[in-house]
Amino acid sequence: MDFETLSMGEYAERAYLDYSMYVVLDRALPFIGDGLKPVQRRIVYAMSELGLSAQSKHKKSARTIGDVIGKFHPHGDSACYEAMVHMAQDFSYRYPLIDGQGNFGSPDDPKSFAAMRYTESRLTAYAKTLLSELPHGTVDWGPNFDGTMDEPIWLPARLPNVLLNGASGIAVGMATDIPPHNLVEVANATLHLLDNPGADVAELCEFISGPDYPTKAEIITPRAELVKAYESGHGSIRMRAVYSREGNDIVITALPHQASGSKILDQIASQMRAKKLPMVSDLRDESDHENRVRLVITARSNRIDFEALMLHLFATTDLEKTYKLNLNMIGLDQRPQVKNLKGILKEWLRFRTETVRRRLQHRLDKVDARLHILDGLLVAFLNLDEVIRIIREEEQPKQELMRAFKLSEIQADAILDTRLRHLARLEEMKIRTEQTELQAEKIDLETTLKSRARMKTLIKQEITTDRDQYGDARQSSLAERDAAEVFDETKLVPSEPMTVILSKAGWVRAAKGHEVDPMTMSYKSGDAYLDHCFGRSQHFSVFLNNNGRSFTLATHSLPSARGQGEPLATKFNFKNNALPVAVSCFPPKAAILMASSAGYGYHGLMENLYSKMKAGKLVLTVPKGYQALKPRRIERVAEAHVVCVTNAGYMLVFPLEELPELTKGKGNKMINIPAKRLKSGEEYLLSTLVITPDQSFLVHAGQRYIRFKWKDLENYLGKRAHRGQVLPQGFRNVDRLESEVD
CATH class of the missing domain: 3.30.1360.40 (Gyrase A; domain 2)
Structure with a gap:
């Protein structure tokens, strides 16, 4: 015995290639000629063999599926039945091939169809465009899966069904998404291309305005995009309710x-x-x-x-969906290819021309065969007595007839098969009449086969007839509409004053108005007040943790302050349990000052802190061992100055313009703290604020405070990153800064 030795890699490569070609050619992609995949073609052919035409009675779908999987398609009955149901759904197929009776699903749930033992089906009238020429020698036939019978390799479609009903499928390494189109438009474009072979895609799009889905929703894709998609074979279609x-x-x-x-x-x-x-x-x-x-x-x-x-x-x-357009199909060369609109119609016309030629040749062959038999029968009638004598007296009448009258075997068989009652004189007249009619038909067939003009005229007449019989008006209208736009969530809610309260355990709540005292509110056992901010309901609340990460929630969506709120940990992912230490609620374009206790900072916009991610957004780079300070709202005016105060009682005031404007980062050094005191944690930046000449601020140290006005800051003015000056005696242990307007 001979054995073929293959490496595992080569074997796997060959097996996968064979499988991929099978999926491409025999499962996923439609054939350009009839626009069908193999399973769809076999279902339609099996139903025609069962006599389930549009004029017949419906039969149980299980009967059809049994024939399909038993004779032609050895696959699962459920998948085969689903393909059959799809061809019967008028909301899935633009021109359904199957007329279903029973529950064949609904637009809301296409897969809610009943089992095949309950439903009944037959072919639609439109299916005749695929089957009417099947017995006329128009297709090639091949053995079925077990070699016991033949099945058609394709169906002789009279219209470009690949565009009319479209197709979708996923193969190996490729896919197809062919949308359905209107029959009248496609037929008119085909007729135009037949008369004008040089027409380009843009010219054909004068007839085919776009896809025509089985729904009355609007196609809002601009015409220029549609033409471009038809030119390349790739694109997208947007539909709107x-x-x-x-x-x-x-x-x-x-x-x-x-x-x-x-x-x-x-x-x-x-x-x-x-x-x-x-x-x-x-x-x-x-x-x-x-x-x-x-x-x-x-x-x-x-x-x-x-x-x-x-x-x-x-x-x-x-309510608005986007669909892919990928005109990938099996061509006449049996290879998959993405084709443009002109390429599809041009290749289909070649297919149709060959189909008509084969049909005419098949009929011509039958006419020739019949004329040959009629010639023999006419000889028999002209020599009837001699023919009767040969049949009565000769031992081998067939050979004797062939010898005596120079007949072929076929003619001799026809004479011998003629019944006695057909030997009347009237039959001779019928033969001569039939000969005359067949001769005229033969001349017409031969003339058409030899003339490209007559062939084209015949194809045009047939397409026009089918267009008039099966065509209908567009369902999907084309319209120019404004682009869809998501609401700005902050514009949907009324603008109301809100107070956002944050607890030490990371619980948040919001109360209407700015007259709320968060210090007097009740908190869960073991929890206490941490921070609060005044804002408005249409703004976003930003929570900042020690590590400089911001977390964002819509203020109007926060739980009411009538209860004890909700934990932020259920809405965000806090790494290492780093809960927020501050909350801010300013308008998106509000200017803010960002700083860390290490003495670095910058200024930017509130909207830079917004984040949609559950893990938050890193907006301030904080050196290890230090923490982020609460963002301060500032006025970026010409005389704005930054006030920096350390816990050890040092204060520095410098112009805001010396700080950089950033969207995120570490920032620049704001106040100089000796490295040893900073590293040991003995001294750090406690708080910052920005003041203008018309403002004052308070420095708190325990129960005591001191008010600073603009004129009191002369001794503390300096350059950014300087040490600053020590505060008066009694304010060496600062608690906080508070801004106030004179």
């Missing part, structure tokens, strides 16, 4: 292709629960048999901006 306004109600009457109404309502409801849609009061699904899609969104009043609301919902829900 159709809605109207009825009083305070927004009524959605059409959804994007394969969008689920229940999922969309869940998406909107989750935003309502998160207080992101305060202008919406109610949601209803009023869909029924008469109104396949009717989703109702009720607004709280008629004074809201309905258009802005819908643009927000388009951006955040499946």
Whole structure:
């Protein structure tokens, strides 16, 4: 015996390549000729063999699936049935090939169809465009999986079904996403290309305005993008739901292709629960048999901006969806390729021309064969007595007839198979009439086969006939719309004064108004007040921990101060349990001063501290062993000065312009603290603030405080990074700084 020796790597490479080619050619990609994948082609062919035409009665789907997997497609019955259901869903297929009876799913849940033992099916009238020419020698045939019968390699499509119903699939290393199109538009473009072979894609797009999904939702992709996608074979299609306004109600009457109404309502409801849609009061699904899609969104009043609301919902829900366009298919050369629109129609016309040629040649061959038989029968009628004598007297009448009248074996067999009742004189007249008709048909067939013009005219007539019979109006209209835009969350809530309170254990709450005294509030056992800030409900609250990381929450979403709040640890991931030490709530464009106890700092904008991540955002680089100080709101005016005070009672005042403006980082040295005192922790930067000539501030040391006005700062003015001057006796152990306006 001969054995082939392969390395494991070579064997695996060959096996995977064989498998990938199988997936590409026999499973995932459609053939350009009939636009079908093998499983779809086998289902349609098996149903035609069962006589399930559009005029027949429906039969159990299980009967069809049994024939398909038993004769042609040796795979799972559930996957095969799902492919069959997909071809019957008028919300999935633009021109369904199967007419289903029973539960074949719904647009809201396409896979909610009943089992195949319950449903019944038959072919639709449109399926005739794939099957009507099958018996006329138009396709190649090959053995089925067990070699017991033949099946068609492709179906003789009379229209470019690959564009009409589209296809989607994932192969090995490639995929396809061909959207459906309108039959009338595709037929007109095909006819135009037949007459004008030099037409470019842009010219064809005058006929094909874009995909036509089985939904009345709008395609909002600009025309220029559509043309570019058809030129390259790659692109994307955006679809948007159709809605109207009825009083305070927004009524959605059409959804994007394969969008689920229940999922969309869940998406909107989750935003309502998160207080992101305060202008919406109610949601209803009023869909029924008469109104396949009717989703109702009720607004709280008629004074809201309905258009802005819908643009927000388009951006955040499946009311607007984007679909890939990837015109990848198996060509006539049996190779996968991404083709542009012109390439598809041009190649399909070659396929159609060859199909028509084979059909005409098949008919011509049959006409020739019949004329040959009629010639023999006519000889028999002209020599009827001699033929009867030969049949009665000769031992081998077939050979004798062939010898006596120079007939072929086929002609002799036809004479011998003729019944006695057909030997009447009238039959001779019928033969001559049939000969005349067949001769005329033969001349017409031969002339058409030899003439490119006549062939093209015939193809055009057939496409026009099918267009008029099966064509319909567009469902997906094309429109120019404003781009979807997410609401600025801070604009959705009323602007109210708020006080945000942070406890030492990391619990947060918010109270309305600025008259709240957080020191007198109740706290959980073992917990106490840490920090608070005054802000407004439409701003964000920023929590800063010792390590200089910021964490952000919408102020209006914070729990009420009537309770004890909620732990921030449930909303954020604090590394090494580094809980926040300060909270700030300023407008996004407010200028702030950032500093660390190591004496470094910078100034920037409040919005630079915002973060959407649960792990926070590093906004201040803090040297090891030190901590971040609370951000201070500042006024960046010409005479603004920074005040730095250490815990040891040293104070330095220098111009704000000497500090850098950053979005994040360590900053520059603000006040000089001796290295030994800083390293040992004996002295550190306690607090900072920024003052202007019209402001004053307080320095607290225990129960005592001292007020500094602008005129009192002359001895403390200096350059950034200087040591500064010591405060008066009794203020060598500073607690905090407080700014106040004179």
